Amino acid sequence: MRAPPSLSVVVVSYEMKRELPRTLLSLSPAYQRGPAAGGCEVIVVDNGSSVPPDLSALGAAGATPRLLRATRPGPSPVGAINEGIAAARGELIGVWIDGARLASPGLLQAAAEAAALHPRAVVATPNYHLGPDLQYLSGERGYDRAAEDALLDSIAWPQDGYRLFEVATAELRNGPEAPMLESNALFMHRALWAELGGYDEAFQEPGGGVVNPDTLVRACALPGAQLIRILGEGTFHQIHGGLSTSTLRGAMAVLQEGSRAYLQRRGLPLAPVRMKGWLYDARRSTVTA
Amino acid sequence: MSESTSSGTTAPGGMLPVSRAALRDWMVTYISKLLDMPPGGFPTAASFAEYGLDSVEAVVMAGAMEEEFGVVVDPMQFFENHSVDAFAQAYGQPDDARAAPGAA
Structure with a gap:
């Protein structure tokens, strides 16, 4: 297998004082396994928080993220994402549209290894929600930040980050090969990001609407692109009052409104990516085509 | 984002301004394209889940339906009537309503 490429991760944050430090810790060399993390730059793009994130406490974990302030902060994270991509120096770039997600x-090692398998790899990692159910459901039954803090304490996070799987719920309810609407840690070689044109700045809705699904769909549709789904790793959403993860009604409203906007923009209905692609089992280093 | 889902109006009882037959045809066309299968390639009496249309896709379909028919469509309507036939029967206009408006 080729040596892993150097890596940049772009993390977008907005008013995530509680969540962002954990996310950045989960991306640090002290937490991540394998050589990829050592060569990884993490770029935090703050999208207009009232108080800029304080990253000073992260040095102990070996994390030295770069902090950028979005030049055009707004309800949509798209501009912040694209600024982060433009600033990234790695040959492989991952985008973390929601800074509240733990890795x-x-x-990072899995993404690097998967990306090395194909020159036009679209590496999609699966999304999980911390807690007993998807958070727009558990949130209506009392799951909140305090419950989540206790949950993380119960697995002694971050001592063994794989225990996150014990206390989380997969977004892909029908397994890793199921139709995939989005990936909240999407990795591509920088040339492919350039070819894609980054995230589409037409998506100016709060939260970006369905810009993340749109990006995955467009990336997979690039000529010769190869979707590679990661097994055995993932991102884990911390509850933070996000638009699409707080209540069932809110989640449906975001998706439904996004569906309408997508149809207007693209002229066809939004559809999850149904292609199975390659499955890269990160723990076994095996590929299933 | 506001909880408003559409600039359209809410029809009484969630009814759509289209006949049951036309609504059924629209759904068959939409789902066939989504699942990349020929029209008639799935059983319209079967639940959406049986042929792989999940709840996320149902919500997306509600948005597309709003665009098509110009009224608010509550995604919960799909969960309460979870097949093409059941949904069209529940929320489409009776097929003979316009042909015989005065019929008792």
């Missing part, structure tokens, strides 16, 4: 310990 599993081998995620």
Whole structure:
């Protein structure tokens, strides 16, 4: 297998004082396994928080993220994402549209290894929600930040980050090969990001609407692109009052409104990516085509 | 984002301004394209889940339906009537309503 490429991860944050430090810790060399993390730059793009994130406490974990302030902060994270991509120096770039998502310990190494399998790889990692159910459901039954803090304490996070799987719920309810609407840690070689044109700045809705699904769909549709789904690693959403993860009605409203906007923009209905692609089992280093 | 889902109006009882037959045809066309199968390639009496249309896709379909028919469509309507036939029967206009408006 080729040596892993150097890596940049772009993390967008907005008013995530509680969540962002954990996310950045989960991307640090102290937490991540494998050589990829050591060569990884993490770029935090703050999208207009009232108080800029304080990253000073992260040095102990070996994390030295770059902090950028979005030049055009707004309800949509798209501009911030594209600024982060433009600033990224790595040959492989991952985008973390939601800074409230923890990584599993081998995620960066898995992404690097998967991306090395194909020159036009679209590496999609699976999304999980912390807690007993998807958070727009558990949130209506009392799951909140305090419950989540206790949950993370119960697995002694971050001592063994793989225990996140014990206390989380997969977004892909029908397994890893199921139709995939989005990936909240999407990795591509920088040339492919350039070819894609980054995230589409037409998506100016709060939260970006369905810009993340749109990006995955467009990336997979690039000529010769190869979708590679990661198994055994993932991102884990911390509850933070996000538009699409707080209540069932809110989640449906975001998706439904996004569906309408997508149809207007693209002229066809939004559809999850149904292609199975390659499955890269990160823990076994095996590929299933 | 506001909880408003559409600039359209809410029809009484969630009814759509289209006949049951036309609504059924629209759904068959939409789902066939989504699942990349020929029209008639799935059983319209079967639940959406049986042929792989999940709840996320149902919500997306509600948005597309709003665009098509110009009224608010509550995604919960799909969960309460979870097949093409059941949904069209529940929320489409009776097929003979316009042909015989005065019929008792």
